[in-house]
Amino acid sequence: MNDNCSESKIGQFYNEKSVFITGATGFMGKVLVEKLLRSTNVKKIYVLIRPKKGLEIKYRLQELMSSKLFENLKKTKPDVMTRVEAIPGDITKPGFAISEDDQRKLTEEVSIVFHSAATVRFDEDLTKSVDLNVVAVFTIMEICKKMKKLEALVHISTAYCNVQLKHISEEIYSENGDPEGMIDLCKKSGPEVLDTKEMTAKIIGNKPNTYTFTKALGENALLNCGNSLPIVIIRPSIVVAAWQEPLPGWIDNFNGPTAVIANTGKGVLRSVYCKSEMTTDWVPVDVPINLSIAAAWKIGTQPSTTIPVYNCTSSTINPLTWGQVVTYLVASLRKYPMENALWYPGLSNWEYAWVNWICQVLVHSIPAYIMDMSAFLTGNKPVMRMVAQKMHKALKVLTFFATNEWKWSNDNVLKLNAELTDVDKKTFNFDLSTLNWADFMDDYVKGTRQYVFKEDLSTLDEARTHSNKMFWVEKCLQICLFIVLGRFFILMFG
Numbered sequence: 001m002n003d004n005c006s007e008s009k010i011g012q013f014y015n016e017k018s019v020f021i022t023g024a025t026g027f028m029g030k031v032l033v034e035k036l037l038r039s040t041n042v043k044k045i046y047v048l049i050r051p052k053k054g055l056e057i058k059y060r061l062q063e064l065m066s067s068k069l070f071e072n073l074k075k076t077k078p079d080v081m082t083r084v085e086a087i088p089g090d091i092t093k094p095g096f097a098i099s100e101d102d103q104r105k106l107t108e109e110v111s112i113v114f115h116s117a118a119t120v121r122f123d124e125d126l127t128k129s130v131d132l133n134v135v136a137v138f139t140i141m142e143i144c145k146k147m148k149k150l151e152a153l154v155h156i157s158t159a160y161c162n163v164q165l166k167h168i169s170e171e172i173y174s175e176n177g178d179p180e181g182m183i184d185l186c187k188k189s190g191p192e193v194l195d196t197k198e199m200t201a202k203i204i205g206n207k208p209n210t211y212t213f214t215k216a217l218g219e220n221a222l223l224n225c226g227n228s229l230p231i232v233i234i235r236p237s238i239v240v241a242a243w244q245e246p247l248p249g250w251i252d253n254f255n256g257p258t259a260v261i262a263n264t265g266k267g268v269l270r271s272v273y274c275k276s277e278m279t280t281d282w283v284p285v286d287v288p289i290n291l292s293i294a295a296a297w298k299i300g301t302q303p304s305t306t307i308p309v310y311n312c313t314s315s316t317i318n319p320l321t322w323g324q325v326v327t328y329l330v331a332s333l334r335k336y337p338m339e340n341a342l343w344y345p346g347l348s349n350w351e352y353a354w355v356n357w358i359c360q361v362l363v364h365s366i367p368a369y370i371m372d373m374s375a376f377l378t379g380n381k382p383v384m385r386m387v388a389q390k391m392h393k394a395l396k397v398l399t400f401f402a403t404n405e406w407k408w409s410n411d412n413v414l415k416l417n418a419e420l421t422d423v424d425k426k427t428f429n430f431d432l433s434t435l436n437w438a439d440f441m442d443d444y445v446k447g448t449r450q451y452v453f454k455e456d457l458s459t460l461d462e463a464r465t466h467s468n469k470m471f472w473v474e475k476c477l478q479i480c481l482f483i484v485l486g487r488f489f490i491l492m493f494g
Contacts, residue, residue, distance in 0.1 A: 007423040013297040014040035017151075018109040022048045022091060022140065023117030025064050027253055028156065028239060031289045032114060034069050034246055037080045039427050040293075046106060048089045048096060048117065061086040068451060069246060091117045091136040096143070103146075111149045112296050115140045116156040118218075120255065122209040122397045126200045127191040133214035134179050137221040144229055151300035152230050154292050159237040159281065159313050159408055160401070161216040164206040169409045170309040172223045172233070176216035179224065208400040222307060232299045236288035236312040237408075238401070241444045243284030243435060249447025250285075256398070257282065257325075261448045263391055265333050267343030267470070270363040272395065273356035274349050274402035276323030281315045281406070283432070284440065288312045291413065291430040298416055310416070311408040318432045322349065322402060328441040336445050337467040339455045344470040353399075364388045 019036060023029040024047035036042050049060050065081060074081060087106070089096040098106070119132040137155070144153050162168045162176070185203075186194060193199060200210065207213040222231050240258070241251040251258055263269035291312050299308060314320065326349045333345035350356040365388055372382030417431055425431070449455045455463075 007421060008427060009301075009421055010294055010297045010424045010428055011040055013300055014042050014112070014293075016041065016043045017111040017149075018042070018044040018046065019112045019114065020046045020048070020087075020106055020110045021114045021116065022096075022136075023115070023156070025049060025060070026116060026120075027251075027255075028236075028285055028289060029114075029116050030064065030067055030069055030252070031242065031246070031250075031285050032116070032292065033064075033084060034073060035286070035289050035293065037083065038073050038077065038246065042083060044109065045084045046087050046110065047084060048091070048098075049086045050090045051088050057086045057088045067252065069250060069252075072246060091139070092131050094139070096136075096139055098143075103143075106143065107146045107148060109149070110147050111151045112300065113140065113144055113147075113150065113153045114156070114292060114296070115153065118156070118215070120211065122211045124210050125191060125195040126203065126210045126213075127186045127194050129210040129214040130182055130186050130217070133211070134217045134221060135183055137179075137218040138183075138225065141222070141226050141229060150230065152232065152296035153226075154296050154299075155218070155222060155231060155233050156288070156292065157219055157233050157235045158212065158215045159235040159311055159406075160212050161219060161235070163208060163212055163400075163404070163406065165406070167407045167409070168311065170235075170311050170412045172219045172307060172309060173216070174220060174223060176220055177213075179217040179221040182217055209397070226307065230299045230303060231307045232295045233307060233309045234288055234292045234295060234312055235309065235408075236283050237281035237314065238283065239285050239288060240282045241284060241447045242286045243440060243443075244429065245286050247447075247451075249443035249445075249450070251444070251447045251451055254452065257444075258448055258452065259391075259394055261329060261333075261445060262338075262452060264329060264345060264347050265338035265341065265445065265448065267341040267345065268364075268387060269391060270343070270346060271348050271350065271356055271359040272326070272402070273353050273399060274322040274326075275351060275405075276321060276326070276349055278322055278403070278405040279315045279319045280322050280325060280402070281313050281408075282320060283312055283314050284435070287430045287432060290428040291416075294416055294420065294424070294428050294430065298419070308412060310412050311410050312413065312430070313408040313410060314432045314435075315405075316408060316410050318435055318437070320437050324437065325441075328438050329445070331438070332441045332445040334467070335442065336449060336460060337463040338449055338453060339459055339463050339466075341463070341467060341470060344467060344474045346474075360392065364392070 019042055021029060021032060024033055033045060036045060049057055051057055087098060087102050089098045117136060119129055144150055162173050204210060204213040219233060238256055241249050254262055291310060295310055326347050330345060330347050337345060368384035368388040371384040375382045450457060
């Protein structure tokens with residue numbers, strides 16, 4: 001048993017209990033599994049894993065547990081790794097396609113459920129998003145209603161499911177729509193009708209994308225049909241790299257801000273459209289995970305007649321503006337440059353979309369065409385134009401969030417933190433007030449370099465030398481451009 005468990009109310013709650021997790025192979029799911037193994041004495045962790053063609057479930061589990069995330073745990077507590085057991089299933093299928101034997105196992109043994117499986121693609125087809133983010137919520141409730149020992153069902157939602165409001169409270173907004181009616185519509189009309197751009201826009205109404213629309217419906221599903229269950233909802237904002245644990249800066253995907261860091265670090269991204277003075281909202285992944293673990297303890301030991309909602313956000317207590325993001329990012333990339341960057345790290349942010357469009361043509365599209373032409377002439381495969389197009393598409397999806405801001409209430413989060421013992425506050429920390437964003441950005445950049453690009457930190461000196469060369473190349477080109485423009489103006493107006 002963990003040394004601190006005797007002083008930890010949360011540790012005592014999880015002691016010798018079995019947990020069921022959906023979405024365990026995702027970014028947040030991996031961190032949740034690792035944290036439960038490291039900081040609690042759970043008896044078993046059942047993880048729902050979708051079978052892949054030609055790959056047995058046990059190999060998919062091995063793939064999950066081979067993540068860099070688990071390396072320290074394997075050294076310090078190797079015995080706990082055997083507590084994780086795969087449950088074959090698929091959240092798009094009725095009953096998650098869980099076998100009768102596995103259903104029996106979950107029904108008899110599981111006390112705590114974390115439902116984090118979802119599509120997080122903003123531009124996902126509407127019908128697929130409904131399947132993954134709404135139908136799956138009804139399914140997990142049906143599974144949980146059969147569990148004999150159930151004490152907590154933690155649903156991972158998003159802070160952005162009510163962006164039609166400027167101030168978002170810790171409550172479920174029932175006016176977001178009828179989840180069952182939406183499911184029926186998908187069955188009757190089908191993807192060929194509903195997934196068209198025009199029809200999707202009409203259905204989602206005041207929501208910016210299918211992700212926020214269906215996550216809101218998922219919450220309404222819990223409100224409508226989960227009255228008999230010990231449900232709690234966690235709403236994280238933009239989930240980014242780890243802050244303190246298990247590895248500072250750990251990240252395993254290119255989603256959201258990580259794509260901006262990666263592309264800027266490689267010298268591909270040079271211009272973005274965002275409102276510098278507006279507040280963004282980032283939460284390091286270990287924060288919502290610790291909050292989720294603590295919230296399960298709270299609902300399990302202090303049952304509620306209503307569904308508690310926790311807005312897991314940073315802007316209320318430790319605000320970060322988009323202008324600061326750009327400043328901190330460029331500074332960190334110049335300290336910890338990526339290998340083989342195409343250009344010296346730099347990023348300009350523009351307040352007007354038309355100015356950014358012109359700049360993107362000049363610093364993204366035209367260089368991409370020139371590089372592709374050079375590649376073609378030298379017998380190499382042209383790829384930069386496609387890279388630039390994909391990058392622009394991804395940035396367009398993020399524009400809504402980079403040009404708007406919201407305020408979230410977080411009273412429930414503060415109250416929960418106040419209830420924790422000193423040991424639990426340290427072990428399951430979700431207090432963002434002490435986070436230094438500039439220092440965090442350093443870790444985030446190093447994490448992107450190390451865990452996403454697989455670039456060892458031992459190559460930093462070599463990368464810095466290359467970055468310095470790119471700096472002087474940039475300056476020489478700027479001088480040449482200045483001379484050419486000067487001569488042009490002399491010829492035209494001299």
